[in-house]
Amino acid sequence: MPMIEPVPPKAEPPPPLLGSWNRLYAVVVGELLLLLLLFLIFTWAFS
């Protein structure tokens, strides 16, 4: 068995959109933060 080491993202081919994995991860985390903000507004607006 080879060494168990996490492979750095740079060693992988880029995703088919956005050009790099880090950008794609930022979109996923950014969407979560945006949803959190919208949920806070939603809770506040209708409470």
Added chain:
Amino acid sequence: MSRLDWAVLIAALLFVVLWGLYKGRGAATGEGYIGGGRDHRWWLIGLSIVATQTSAITFLSTPGQAYVDGMRFVQFYFGLPLAAVLLSITVIPLYHRLKVSTAYEILEARFDLKTRLLAASLFLIQRGLAVGITIFAPALVLSVLLGWSLHANILLVGTLVMLYTVTGGTKAVAWAHSSQMLIIACGMLLAGIMTAHRLPAHVSLSDALHVAGGLGRLNVIDTHFDLHSRYNLWSGFIGGTFLMLSYFGTDQSQVQRYLAGSSVTQSRLGLLLNGMIKVPLQFLILLLGALVFVFYQFHTPPLFFNPGPVKQVMAGPDAGAYRALEGDFARAREHQSQVAEAYVTARHSGDPATIATAKGQLQQAHAASEVVRKQGVALIEKANPGTNPSDTNYIFLAYVLSSLPVGLVGLVIAAVFSGSMSSMSGEISALGATTVVDLWRRLIGGSQGQREVWVGRIATFVWGGFAMAFAEYAARLGSLIEAVNILGSLFYGTILGIFITAFYVKRVKGGTAFYAALVAEVGVVACFKFTAISFLWYNVIGCVAVVALAWCFSFAQPAEVQPCS
């Protein structure tokens, strides 16, 4: 159910089974059967991941949860996108590079056989029990509300799932998942549109949301830190992230879905797709529950949605008292409807003082009807000692059966069946794979050819049979069912701790991780038995305990550590 409903239900179920059988044909090797040929595209992986975690009871219970408790349950999923990103960076490339078929293979390479078998066994125990509940719980709801036989229901779901899962393996499961997600999405979307449409004509969506919000049903975010509160921002982000890391990173029912990807890129995109759609999806399902709540502000609901325990009360000495309460409740709800109408009218007037007064009156009317409902629940508890006095799982389907049009009822029930089948198929497929790869192939030394396909089929069939047998037995378990449901959180933290130790704590050797996991598991069970800490935190406690104990124990082991190579 009408003939049209039956036709929709039968057509949907036939479509799922035939589609799964067709797409899953032709597995010639064990790797093809268990790994699905490793040629899946990202969208198929993403749908399969979502379908595996969307059980029917989640689907039935989530709108009911919004009805009873509001929308804060969505916070449970806040850790999921973070976990999807972390796992995409760390374990997905690793699993692909090592060409493993199950997550637990890695533990033998890093530690030893007994640690691998410990993790695989924990998975087989908790998932093996949970899969029975996965089919029992929705079957119970359907049998109570539709009068169908519980046994026939379990037998039907189990047989349909086994038809394509046993024959086609991972590939059949993934393709059937795509058709099940289509049915679930159509059913929920149309139910949501129809619910909004069935509100009184002068009640706009904005009015409906203000009614729900005014009565505390749109509390999506709770920022208070409380270890005993089940769902808040902090338990969702911290506990939820640990739970999701363990579920998606080490639970074979999920790992198997993305290991079927044709490349690291496809597996990552599939998992990230799930990370992006799960939170809004849960929000929409909860919003549907909130709309059902608003619907019942203008229509009188039953005092208790589960007719089973009500029959028990009506057969006993408290029947008269319960009937009187039903009358009180109907009158209270009629008054509440009038007050809700007045609130909507006040909102249209635009005068802040009038709106505030009408809102206060609505809250008072709701509190008054809830007092009557609680008295009804107390009578139900008295007549059914030891049973769960909650009707959350029954609210949505009772609403569907009484209020949605012909045809859509059949589609929603098909969606319930699809949810039950999608999680059962993903789970028994993973149980079969773990049995073959971690037990049969490793301990008996079987080949990966056609013989292994048949061993895989037998293992999957046996686990499917076990699930159905346990589902039959579950009716006698009573309150133990709740314990089975939180079984996952009792084990997930420990399993995640073993994997994190494997990846990041280099000085720890095999035996050390094994014993640290055993001690940590005892600690988690002690927390469950002797504290009131909410279950999401068990994932954090178990994981941190394994890593910390393994690190401490490692000072008592020989200093030189051999890396696995």
